[in-house]
Amino acid sequence: MSEEMILRLFEALGQTIYMVSVSMVIAALIGIPLGVLLVTTAKGQILECVAFNRVLAGIVNAVRSVPFIILLVAIIPFTRIIVGTSIGTTAAMVPLTLAAIPFIGRQVENSIKEVPYGLIEAAQSLGATPLQIIRHVLLPEALSSIVSQLTTVIIGLIGASAMAGTIGGGGIGDLAIRYGYQRFRPDIMLATVVILIVVVQLVQFIGNRIAMRLNKK
Amino acid sequence: MIKLSHIKKIYETSSGPLQALKDVSLTIDRGEIYGIIGLSGAGKSTLVRCINMLERPTEGTVEIDGQDLTKMNEKQLRAVRKKIGMIFQQFNLLSSSTVYENVAFPLKLAGTDKKTIREKVMPLLKLVGLEQKAQQYPAQLSGGQKQRVGIARALASGPSILLCDEATSALDPQTTQAILNLIKKINRELQITVVIITHEMKVIKDICTKVAVIDHGVIAEKGPVIDVFINPQQAITREFISVLLSDELPSAFRQQPVSKEPIEGGHLLLRLTFIGESADEPVIMQLIKNAPDIDASILFGDLDQIQAIPYGRMIIGLKGSAEKVEMARKWLEKQELKVEVIGYVRRNDTALV
Ligand SMILES: Nc1ncnc2c1ncn2[C@@H]1O[C@H](COP(=O)(O)OP(=O)(O)O)[C@@H](O)[C@H]1O
Ligand SMILES: [Mg+2]
Numbered sequence: 001m002s003e004e005m006i007l008r009l010f011e012a013l014g015q016t017i018y019m020v021s022v023s024m025v026i027a028a029l030i031g032i033p034l035g036v037l038l039v040t041t042a043k044g045q046i047l048e049c050v051a052f053n054r055v056l057a058g059i060v061n062a063v064r065s066v067p068f069i070i071l072l073v074a075i076i077p078f079t080r081i082i083v084g085t086s087i088g089t090t091a092a093m094v095p096l097t098l099a100a101i102p103f104i105g106r107q108v109e110n111s112i113k114e115v116p117y118g119l120i121e122a123a124q125s126l127g128a129t130p131l132q133i134i135r136h137v138l139l140p141e142a143l144s145s146i147v148s149q150l151t152t153v154i155i156g157l158i159g160a161s162a163m164a165g166t167i168g169g170g171g172i173g174d175l176a177i178r179y180g181y182q183r184f185r186p187d188i189m190l191a192t193v194v195i196l197i198v199v200v201q202l203v204q205f206i207g208n209r210i211a212m213r214l215n216k217k
Numbered sequence: 218m219i220k221l222s223h224i225k226k227i228y229e230t231s232s233g234p235l236q237a238l239k240d241v242s243l244t245i246d247r248g249e250i251y252g253i254i255g256l257s258g259a260g261k262s263t264l265v266r267c268i269n270m271l272e273r274p275t276e277g278t279v280e281i282d283g284q285d286l287t288k289m290n291e292k293q294l295r296a297v298r299k300k301i302g303m304i305f306q307q308f309n310l311l312s313s314s315t316v317y318e319n320v321a322f323p324l325k326l327a328g329t330d331k332k333t334i335r336e337k338v339m340p341l342l343k344l345v346g347l348e349q350k351a352q353q354y355p356a357q358l359s360g361g362q363k364q365r366v367g368i369a370r371a372l373a374s375g376p377s378i379l380l381c382d383e384a385t386s387a388l389d390p391q392t393t394q395a396i397l398n399l400i401k402k403i404n405r406e407l408q409i410t411v412v413i414i415t416h417e418m419k420v421i422k423d424i425c426t427k428v429a430v431i432d433h434g435v436i437a438e439k440g441p442v443i444d445v446f447i448n449p450q451q452a453i454t455r456e457f458i459s460v461l462l463s464d465e466l467p468s469a470f471r472q473q474p475v476s477k478e479p480i481e482g483g484h485l486l487l488r489l490t491f492i493g494e495s496a497d498e499p500v501i502m503q504l505i506k507n508a509p510d511i512d513a514s515i516l517f518g519d520l521d522q523i524q525a526i527p528y529g530r531m532i533i534g535l536k537g538s539a540e541k542v543e544m545a546r547k548w549l550e551k552q553e554l555k556v557e558v559i560g561y562v563r564r565n566d567t568a569l570v
Contacts, residue, residue: 116307119311122370126370127299127326128295132326216356
């Protein structure tokens with residue numbers, strides 16, 4: 001493999017990391033509160049607001065039901081408004097983020113649902129406000145599980161970022177398709193697959209370690 | 218003082234409305250340890266949750282020191298709840314926080330500064346005997362230790378009332394005893410009114426001053442523990458008490474027909490209950506002196522205490538002429554004890570022992 005090709009691989013890896021990490025951070029900032037709201041506004045919960053909960057759940061389901069490759073092209077006008085362009089690595093982050101938000105929302109919802117209701121009751125008996133319950137009971141108690149779930153989301157995003165090549169997003173997956181598949185370069189194909197495997201393993205390993213650290217049960 | 222008046226609670230369930238409490242009224246005086254006993258599903262948890270308004274009653278009022286909680290908004294309720302501690306069967310500790318952090322939790326919620334928190338938490342940990350465990354996580358503790366953390370947490374904001382919902386039901390008998398002793402100590406030393414929910418009469422007997430028996434959302438019976446023990450009015454109360462008081466007859470009398478009328482050659486079985494001073498008196502010896510012509514045999518005997526008051530129970534069999542037996546019974550009834558007639562039974566000497 002030529003030196004130029006190796007540089008390309010590194011560049012692509014950098015693009016993947018950039019796309020995934022920025023999308024992940026933004027999506028988590030929106031998705032975690034979304035997950036909290038999905039749980040706490042449901043019937044019988046601390047911020048009960050059933051109508052709002054239904055609308056929220058509806059939107060989440062709608063976005064989740066669109067395949068990523070379709071979402072990618074369907075929201076091109078929206079992407080242009082947000083980042084000023086509809087092609088390139090930065091443009092690819094908009095659909096990635098948008099797809100990750102409801103995904104994270106659902107995962108966080110599931111994690112928080114596992115917190116026993118008795119803990120909420122105990123906090124209420126101590127005079128906690130709903131916000132204090134979220135901040136001091138639900139999030140810390142679910143944190144280990146949330147970290148595990150977010151690890152899954154990151155791995156999902158790494159996979160989805162391969163499709164970002166469609167709108168010129170670059171990244172490892174894009175390189176694999178353009179060189180490994182379209183130009184028939186098995187060495188590059190192999191290199192990208194190995195890199196993806198290593199990256200995914202690493203993410204999973206780190207995620208598991210953090211989740212384990214946080215779990216005091 | 219806690220005053221519940223005409224509390225009704227209706228839950229809307231998928232299978233229609235469910236009336237968990239039907240017109241419950243209770244008054245709990247300051248400094249008391251008030252027990253509420255009932256079978257599973259009787260409405261105990263619902264009732265105790267009405268006291269701190271974790272459940273809003275559908276009807277009725279909850280007054281604490283003259284303030285009606287049912288008229289308060291959430292903000293006012295949160296302030297009142299800080300003065301009502303609560304402990305639970307499942308402990309409900311924060312698993313991701315240390316023992317210290319769990320006890321500090323209510324103070325943190327109130328925005329107390331770190332130094333003051335420390336000054337309050339350490340003595341509490343000492344009170345419940347867990348100073349050594351401050352930095353451990355709940356998962357590293359035994360059930361009894363977890364409940365001690367629960368108690369320390371409930372006491373952190375200096376409540377005047379402690380609600381206990383089946384606080385010892387997940388614990389073994391010895392640990393239960395230790396936790397009950399701790400609750401008693403807290404009641405005495407900190408002058409905290411305690412409300413105990415349980416399905417075990419032993420818990421009531423060991424530490425409560427008053428008891429209410431709840432059955433299907435209704436208070437079946439209530440009063441001082443000793444009165445309810447000696448003179449239970451309702452079948453359900455007798456049921457709870459009987460679990461505690463085994464009164465086994467010798468096998469020769471078991472499974473024999475019991476007659477209300479004297480039987481030729483039969484024994485009159487009497488259940489005697491002694492309370493307080495009379496538990497120490499040699500009643501049987503005096504009986505034999507006063508009714509010399511009958512056979513008196515002790516078939517069962519048991520001595521116990523209810524709140525430090527000696528409480529003895531005995532089953533005796535009297536045999537002799539109908540007239541003499543009747544005289545002996547009359548004599549016993551004049552003594553300071555409670556006499557219940559079980560009936561006339563013929564001894565079955567062929568019974569296997
Ligand atoms: N949140 C609830 N929703 C519907 N029904 C409930 C709820 N809580 C309790 N109940 C019902 O109310 C009755 C009394 O329950 P509870 O107060 O928990 O009884 P206990 O604590 O004596 O076992 C039961 O029939 C129970 O199923
Ligand atoms: Mg209960």
